[in-house]
Structures are given as structure tokens and as C-alpha cells.
């Protein structure tokens with residue numbers, strides 16, 4: 001495996017189906033990626049953050065038919081919806097890829113051709129129970145005793161059709177070895193064990209095509225126009241397309257399959273939900289092995305958001321709309337809630353009460369600190385800390401918070417990083433209460449102590465802005481504008497910046513109270 005370079009980082013989210021609206025599940029994966037992207041950029045890294053839409057296949061074809069529009073019309077509309085949503089929610093992606101782009105289609109064809117040339121594709125008859133109504137195969141188990149499709153209850157037919165298969169089984173041992181030799185490759189460990197468990201059974205070959213007669217909305221196979229590429233194969237390859245490794249316009253030996261140097265490939269981190277682990281940790285790496293390409297460096301499979309105790313689903317009508325929450329509380333509060341509430345890798349539950357509790361944490365701890373500190377510096381120091389004052393009072397707490405934030409971010413435990421930053425804000429509020437700057441201000445001869453106390457608090461506030469920038473970019477910018485800065489400093493700068501350079505004004509409430 002090639003070694004990651006500290007300064008370059010390629011992060012991806014799944015590409016979301018262009019058949020449905022963005023919901024908090026999509027938003028969570030995307031916020032997680034965004035927070036990591038912002039954190040690494042802030043540390044001076046060269047980051048490439050990819051997201052996009054998955055636009056081929058049965059789901060899209062069906063949804064377009066249901067709406068009575070052409071599939072491409074649906075995809076154009078939905079790609080725009082996602083881009084707008086990510087704009088409203090502060091997502092700093094570098095590229096939004098759509099699988100209907102000509103560039104991607106060409107890379108998919110080059111990739112599949114490559115597998116064919118290397119002898120990993122063969123065709124065979126596929127036989128199974130097919131529902132014309134649902135336009136899909138069902139397993140014997142799904143059909144139940146009546147042999148009717150479990151969705152609409154219609155009859156099914158036994159059909160045979162030609163499919164192209166990828167020799168996935170040839171890579172079973174290599175994949176197991178890769179997972180065993182790279183214990184951190186799949187995070188968290190629970191998911192790694194799940195994949196290893198799955199690999200204890202013989203791996204079958206993967207059907208990578210659908211007959212065009214049955215599914216027209218896909219990328220034709222380069223060696224058989226009557227078949228289109230299975231949507232998951234098409235979709236996974238987006239990560240490679242966007243990396244720039246493959247240039248299908250070039251002759252085969254120059255396409256990048258033998259040398260990814262100079263491109264973003266391999267990805268440093270694929271962020272996904274646990275529901276799409278097999279496709280990312282089994283299909284994708286074996287496909288890459290088949291093409292002779294390096295594997296992604298890491299996969300993070302996060303947990304599932306439920307609503308109260310219930311699974312979120314369209315049919316139950318309980319899908320949480322991140323845009324509605326954003327309209328009411330602002331995007332940073334939504335980002336804070338989702339990233340703070342869900343331990344990376346675990347499931348978590350959304351309820352309006354939990355959301356409010358987390359919002360109040362922002363208002364009462366961070367918002368309160370910012371109001372108090374800025375108003376006291378404005379009032380007692382005229383907005384300026386004298387240049388000879390150091391402000392060391394909270395140094396230990398700052399060191400602890402810094403250590404914890406860095407360790408947590410590097411180990412992908414974003415929620416723990418946020419908790420550590422909030423702990424610093426709590427400590428700073430505690431310091432206000434024990435030091436009582438207002439009584440120091442009333443006493444003669446306490447001027448130096450007062451300036452020291454306020455300087456310590458100001459340093460903490462500045463640092464908190466830097467530490468929380470990856471989750472709340474808008475609010476942290478607002479916060480530092482009350483300190484006379486136009487940009488949130490990096491974590492490094494926030495530690496060093498001479499405090500006397502700040503021009504502090506009383507900050508308006510960062511997180512206004514919510515009525516009812």
C-alpha cells in the first residue's frame with residue numbers, strides 16, 4: 001500500500017441516489033466528511049473533497065416514470081437539489097460528480113474493458129424469479145410460499161438471461177489478507193469484523209450487467225452494447241473518475257491503470273453508512289484488484305439515524321428534513337447536533353428534544369462564554385488587552401483540549417473532538433465564576449490580575465473558534481468578527497496570535513434563544 005502523505009487528502013462521501021430528497025442520513029455522512037475536510041485544510045493540507053449523485057439504474061428509471069418525466073430530467077433536477085442543499089448546509093466540497101457525465105461514462109467503460117482484458121469477466125446464463133411489475137429478481141426466500149413478489153403481490157416468472165460476471169471469487173483470499181494486515185482499514189472495528197465474518201463464506205462472482213431490453217438507463221458495456229453496467233459498479237467507479245487517475249481518451253498503456261501518480265487516487269477515506277459496507281469493502285476493493293489499482297486507504301462506516309426508536313422511512317412519513325431544521329435553527333446548529341450527538345460508528349436517535357438539548361448546550365456554554373468574555377473585555381479593557389499581558393490562566397485546560405481534539409480527529413471520532421472543545425468552554429465559564437472579573441474590576445490594585453484573567457478567557461475563546469470551525473464555519477466567523485478578525489485563525493495561529501492585536505466588541509448572542 002502506498003503511504004499517505006500528510007498534506008494530501010482525498011475524502012469521499014457516497015454519491016446519493018437522484019431519486020429522493022436529501023435527508024438527515026445523507027446530511028450526516030456529508031457533514032462528517034466536511035468537518036474532516038475543513039480540519040485538514042485548516043492544518044494546511046491539500047484536500048480534495050468529493051460528493052455527488054448516483055444517476056443510473058432501475059430506481060432512477062422507475063422514479064422518472066412515476067413522475068412522467070425523462071430520467072435525465074429527473075437527474076438534472078435532483079443534482080441541483082443536492083447542490084443547493086449542500087450550499088445551504090455549508091458543505092465545502094471540491095467536486096460534485098454526476099454519474100451521467102460523459103467523463104465518468106468513459107472511465108466506467110475503460111474500467112470494465114480493463115477487467116475484460118485481464119480475464120476477470122465472463123458471461124453466463126443467469127436464472128431466477130423475475131417480477132415484470134417490479135422489474136427485478138427475487139430470491140426464493142423473498143417470495144415466500146405463494147411465489148408472489150413481496151412488494152406488490154404479483155406473480156413472478158422464472159427467467160433466464162445472459163449476464164456478465166466479474167470473477168470476484170478470485171480475490172477472496174487477497175481481500176481477507178488485506179483486511180487482516182491493515183487492522184485500521186475499516187473503521188470501526190465492529191464493521192471490520194462484520195466484513196471478515198461475511199468473507200468466511202465463499203465469495204460468489206458478481207453480476208455486473210443488466211440486459212438493455214429490461215433496463216435501458218445505464219452505461220453500455222464496451223464489449224456488448226446490448227447490456228448496461230450494473231449500477232453499483234458504475235457508482236463505485238465515481239471515486240476513480242473524480243481522482244483524475246484514468247484518462248480514457250489516451251491509449252490504453254497511458255490511461256493511468258498502471259500509474260496513478262499525479263492523480264488523487266487512492267482515496268484516503270471513503271465515508272459511508274453501514275448499509276453500504278459490503279459494496280465498499282468487498283465489491284469495490286476486489287474490482288480494484290481486478291483492474292490492478294491500489295485500494296482506498298481507509299473506509300469509515302458510520303451508524304444509522306433513527307427517529308425516536310423508529311427507522312426513518314418515506315412510507316412512515318418520519319423522514320427528518322435537514323433543510324427544515326436549518327431554516328429554523330441555522331445550518332451550524334444542525335451540523336453541531338448531528339456531529340455531536342452520534343458517536344462515530346454507532347447509531348443515534350433524533351428527537352426534537354435531543355436537538356433542543358444540544359442547541360441549548362451551544363447557547364448556554366459557548367454562546368454564554370462569548371457574550372461574557374467579549375462584553376467584559378469591551379467594558380473593563382476598552383476592547384484591548386495590553387501587550388505585556390500573557391493570559392496563561394487556562395493553559396492546562398487549553399493543552400488538554402488541543403490534545404484531545406487532534407487525537408480524536410485523527411482517529412475519526414469527531415463527536416469526541418467536539419466534546420473536548422465544549423469541555424474547554426465549560427472550564428472557561430467555570431474560570432469566570434471563580435475569578436469574578438467584575439469584583440476584580442471594583443478593587444484597586446487588581447488591574448493586572450483582571451487583565452490576566454480576561455486575556456486567558458480571550459485566548460480560550462479564540463482557540464475555541466479555531467477548534468470548532470470545521471463544524472460551525474459560519475458561527476465561528478461571526479464569533480471572531482467580534483474580536484476584530486475577518487477570518488477564523490488556524491489552530492496554530494489561535495495559540496500564538498498576540499492578544500493585543502485583537503479589537504474586541506461586545507458580541508451579539510451567537511445562538512439566540514428559541515421561543516417555544
Ligand code: MSP
Pocket residue numbers: 013014015016017024025026028029054235236237238271272273274275276303304305306312
Ligand atoms: N447511491 C448509493 C451509494 C453509492 S456510493 C458509490 C446510495 N445512496 S443513498 O442515497 O441511499 O445514500 C446512501 C447514504 O446515506 C449512506 O451513507 C447511508 O448510510 C446514508 N443514509 C441513508 N439513510 C440513513 C440514515 N437513516 N442514517 C444514517 N445514514 C443513512 O446508497
